[in-house]
Amino acid sequence: xxxxxxxxxxxxxxxxxxxxxxxxxxxxxxxxxxxxxxxxxxxxxxxxxxxxxxxxxxxxxxxxxxxxxxxxxxxxxxxxxxxxxxxxxxxxxxxxxxxxxxxxxxxxxxxxxxxxxxxxxxxxxxxxxxxxxxxxxxxxxxxxxxxxxxxxxxxxxxxxxxxxxxxxxxxxxxxxxxxxxxxxxxxxxxxxxxxxxxxxxxxxxxxxxxxxxxxxxxxxxxxxxxxxxxxxxxxxxxxxxxxxxxxxxxxxxxxxxxxxxxxxxxxxxxxxxxxxxxxxxxxxxxxxxxxxxxxxxxxxxxxxxxxxxxxxxxxxxxxxxxx
Numbered sequence: 001x002x003x004x005x006x007x008x009x010x011x012x013x014x015x016x017x018x019x020x021x022x023x024x025x026x027x028x029x030x031x032x033x034x035x036x037x038x039x040x041x042x043x044x045x046x047x048x049x050x051x052x053x054x055x056x057x058x059x060x061x062x063x064x065x066x067x068x069x070x071x072x073x074x075x076x077x078x079x080x081x082x083x084x085x086x087x088x089x090x091x092x093x094x095x096x097x098x099x100x101x102x103x104x105x106x107x108x109x110x111x112x113x114x115x116x117x118x119x120x121x122x123x124x125x126x127x128x129x130x131x132x133x134x135x136x137x138x139x140x141x142x143x144x145x146x147x148x149x150x151x152x153x154x155x156x157x158x159x160x161x162x163x164x165x166x167x168x169x170x171x172x173x174x175x176x177x178x179x180x181x182x183x184x185x186x187x188x189x190x191x192x193x194x195x196x197x198x199x200x201x202x203x204x205x206x207x208x209x210x211x212x213x214x215x216x217x218x219x220x221x222x223x224x225x226x227x228x229x230x231x232x233x234x235x236x237x238x239x240x241x242x243x244x245x246x247x248x249x250x251x252x253x254x255x256x257x258x259x260x261x262x263x264x265x266x267x268x269x270x271x272x273x274x275x276x277x278x279x280x281x282x283x284x285x286x287x288x289x290x291x292x293x294x295x296x297x298x299x300x301x302x303x304x305x306x307x308x309x310x311x312x313x314x315x316x317x318x319x320x321x322x323x
Contacts, residue, residue, distance in 0.1 A: 029266035032093055037068045040257070042098045043082025046073045049291060053125060053255050054098040056287045060278035065270075078102060080112035087118045091260035093267035096122070099256045101167055104310040108318035109165045116311050117261070120268055121303035123275035124256035126288045127296040129229025130171035131210045131236065135198060136223050143226040143245055146205065150181035158184045158203040160194030165318060168194075171207040171228055171251040173321050178249050185321075198222065209253065210235035211292025228252060235292045254296070256303050272300040 038061075042054045051073060058069040074082035079102050089095035097119065107115045132143060140146040150157045161169040164187045172183055188194040191208040198206050199221050206213070210233045216222040217236065224239045228251040232241065242249040257275060259268065278284065279297045288295045298306065 029264045032267045032270055033065055033067045035067055036094060037070060038065070038094050038096060040069055040071050040096045040098065041082050041086050042071060042073050043075065043079035043100070044073065044098075045075050049293070050098055050100055050255060052287065052291065053284075053293070054257075056284050057125060057257065057275075057278055060281045060283055061274055064274035064277040077111050078106065078109070080106050080114065083114055084112060086258075087114050087260055089260055091262040091264075093259055093263055093271060095259070096271070097258050099258045099307075101253045101255075101310070104307055105165070105167070105170070105314045105318060107311075108315045109322070116258070116304075116307040119258035120261050120263060121256055121258045121298075121300045121307065122268060122271040123279050123300055124254055124296060124298040124303045124306075125279045125284065126255050126293040127229060128209045128211070128253035128293050129227045129233055129241075130168055130207045130251045130253075131213065131227045131233065131239070132171075132175070132205060132207055132225045133195075133198065133213045133217070133222050134205045134225060135201065136221055138204070138223070140225065141223075143242070143247075146225060147175075147179050147181055150179075150183060154182040155184050157181075157205060158186050160186045160188055160197055160203045160206040160208075162191040162194060162208060163187050163189065165322060167251065167253050168207045168209075169321065170314065170317065173317060174228075174249050174251050175207075175247075177317065178247055195222075209292070210239075214292065229294065230296065231294075234289065234294060255293075256298070256307075258300075268300060275300075 040054055040058050042051050044050045055071050058071050062069045074085050079100060083097055083103060086095050086097035103116050106112050134140055159172045169185060172185060176183055186203050191212040194206045194208060195213055197203050199216055213222050214235050224236050226242050227233045227239050228242050228249050230250055285295045
């Protein structure tokens with residue numbers, strides 16, 4: 001009888017410990033973030049578009065969560081160094097990454113083994129569509145005109161981009177892939193010199209963002225044939241999207257926020273809700289508009305799905321660009 005009572009008591013104590021452990025864990029997640037500081041890591045240098053977007057988001061996230069959110073810039077390897085820092089951080093919600101579209105491309109580029117599969121998104125803030133732009137006096141007035149010429153003259157159309165393997169390089173390559181044409185890709189050290197080369201007549205087109213060609217369009221030197229975004233660009237609102245022209249291509253830069261994939265779901269849920277408030281704030285919307293970006297909120301789950309789709313696409317496409 002004593003043995004039975006002892007065993008029963010031991011069993012009760014063991015079950016109590018398990019229950020206490022579960023309660024403690026759920027309580028910690030439920031109490032997140034408390035008054036503990038959150039660190040938002042931007043994988044690029046201070047002062048750029050990504051950094052500016054991240055800082056206004058951090059300011060609004062502070063208000064939504066009621067705790068301090070600091071921003072740390074960790075550069076290197078085209079963003080991989082900073083993202084590795086977040087990937088390897090304790091998955092407790094106190095370390096967040098600014099996630100650029102390049103996070104779906106870095107592994108295919110051979111810069112790192114990480115990918116968006118190593119993270120859980122808590123929201124997307126903005127998009128920056130690619131735009132096919134030519135000289136104002138070009139004989140091509142529509143994308144169809146350009147494609148018809150390219151089909152008849154393989155490789156003659158020189159299209160500038162912001163660097164081999166960049167999102168703007170991928171934009172032109174996607175048109176090739178979808179439309180059965182062949183361009184000559186001309187990489188530059190950034191979008192600005194590519195646009196300068198186009199204005200000077202050294203290349204025939206560029207695939208960069210609308211904001212990067214806007215001043216030359218306004219001055220009458222260039223014209224945009226199509227944008228490759230999810231919708232019309234606020235920078236060149238009268239220009240149609242590729243999908244409106246019957247071509248199923250969406251290539252765009254974007255910026256979002258994510259945490260390590262093993263972060264507790266209760267913490268993710270809190271961050272998703274706070275991010276929705278922050279990203280949809282007037283302050284964030286006004287900043288994005290001033291920079292020529294598209295405010296394009298997506299919640300965490302929707303952004304997880306979109307990133308997974310783009311990761312698969314770029315993993316197939318990019319190796320062919322670099323071979």
